Amino acid sequence: MTKQTYVRLNSGYDMPQMGLGVFMIPEGKATVEAVRTALELGYRQIDTAHAYQNERSVGQAVKESGIPREDIFITTKLWVSDYGYEKSLAQIDKMLERLDTDYINLLLLHQPVGDYLGAYHAMEEAVKQGEVRSIGLSNFEGEELDEVLEAATIKPAALQVELHPYATRSELREQLKPYGTRIESWYPLGHGDINLLNEAIFLDLAQKYGKSPAQIILRWHIQMGNLVFPKSTSQAHLQENIDIFNFELSNQEMAEIATLDKGKRYYDTSIEERAKLYRTIIPRD
16 A cells, blocks of 8 residues: 655645545446555546545545544535525535545635635535534635635635646646645646657656656645646556655656646636536536
């Protein structure tokens, strides 16, 4: 079983840097088996969401794993249809029930649409009540991020955004530094872009360290201090993704990778387009 690294959140809790994301893994057997396999391999962070519709299966797999609950870090997210102070408080109770747990390690607002300030204040209340340990945001940037940072009495512990070697988000990292907010990366491998994976630096380092280009990129994330949660249902890929803690990139190699940054975003839909779509999606409880 692989032993991995942790980072300290501004809430005072430690979070595993490597996790499993269960986006688009169907509820039921597929999610249960993916989570169970990941936990057996040494993963201790699971990232789900109300919109993923598989929280119950995550909770089932955690229960059946036999691993103490305090050793597993569960992240989930409120969807836009859950937003609003009272609605969000009620939904948090439902999340606890679906996950079959007494507390959520990290609760995020999934998208910057609707009454997200009311929802954020509800998450703050849930922290005070002991139902949630850390809170944060997903996909918030620009004015929406500024608005939450100004209104928050409990500053976000984490922010999930698209981040990879083609888009290292250095300005965002600097903006969040005063708050101690950690960055989590979705699309950590650049949406599987073959051009990224075949960059000469990654091919050379893969040969040097006896790893795959994907493992080199994931190791880069770890040394950058990012949190990652690549999705997989394949035991081989789950093993490969977490097998990155037995080597270290040099400062020079990290600097060479930094030169790849060109601000490339794979998901560049406008907030207006996203808002129109997301308001039509209402996950079942």
